[in-house]
Amino acid sequence: MQYPSDINIILVPCTGKVDVLHILHAFEKGADGVYAVGCMEGDCHYNSGNLRARKRVEQAQSILETIGIGGERAQMYNLSSSEGPRFAQIAAEMDEKIRNLGPNPIKLAKKKAA
Amino acid sequence: MIVADRKPIEEIIEEIKEHEKILILGCNECVTVCEAGGKKEVGVLASALRMYFLNQGRDVKLDEITLERQCDHEYLEEIRDVIDQYDAVVSLACGVGVQFMAEKYHTMPVYPGVNTCFLGVTEKRGVWTERCQACGQCILARTGGICPVSRCAKRILNGPCGGSTQGSCEINKEISCAWQLIIDRLKALDRLDDYEQIDPIKDWSTDRAGGPRKVEREDVQQ
8 A cells, every 4th residue: 555655644643633833834834735634523532633623724724725825735534544545545636636736835935035 | 801803814914014024912811712812823823924925925024922911011011122123013912902012112013913892701612702891880780690781782771672582682583682681580589679670870971982981099009
């Protein structure tokens, strides 16, 4: 089972730990896309962590859209821990989506400014 | 607490777009509790603005500081040594904090980052409702602890009016009739006789009708 090599995985105890600030800072540092992968809705071990994560991703999407970075660069996915192939499929899907969108404009702007 | 709501980022961008060194100034009190202007919201706004200006090809310095309060001299003094590094401040405090900041740093442009809404409570996370209009002459002792000034659309002192229907106000079914709440509460307190007392004409001079207000206490002044 393989997934695109330029995806950087950041482990968190639950997607409920993912904050809108984490997502924005990732883009500020040059990430081309960010996606959170949580447990299936209704199956969160902490009851509502993945539902909170979805709201935060949506909040980040709205901010990214407003400032011209593109809201679709942030996404939320749900799958269960036994779905390895689905994980790889999501990674490939996200990788393709971001490649179609092109690099994060912030990364380009930073290079230009340097 | 004072309840505020976030301003749209587009509106803030429009206000500050001519500036190059901007301080985003949060407040640790009410606006932190209502998730509009605390350290977290300062971080989100600053990050979004940094990316926006960078994307516009502009090198804008955007720093983040959150003070304990912006409505007291001693906390606003904490930025005295750094304020000269900026050419504008976006204050995420309530309107009180924004104004006190502007008074204290007379030549520094200060822009509001939130809309100050009312004095209210947290019903549940993400839902805040009004409870007080600071009329300066509290009548809660007579109304079972429920305020007709802030919770009745007409602010009537001997209600309810004819628009009260099945416990709701005529302006919106979602809004409880304050006078129905008062009657229910007086009943629960076994004080329904109090409802029969006609409330005297209220002295509104302590409300906004009397102009900007002031509380002065010599006993605590230094």
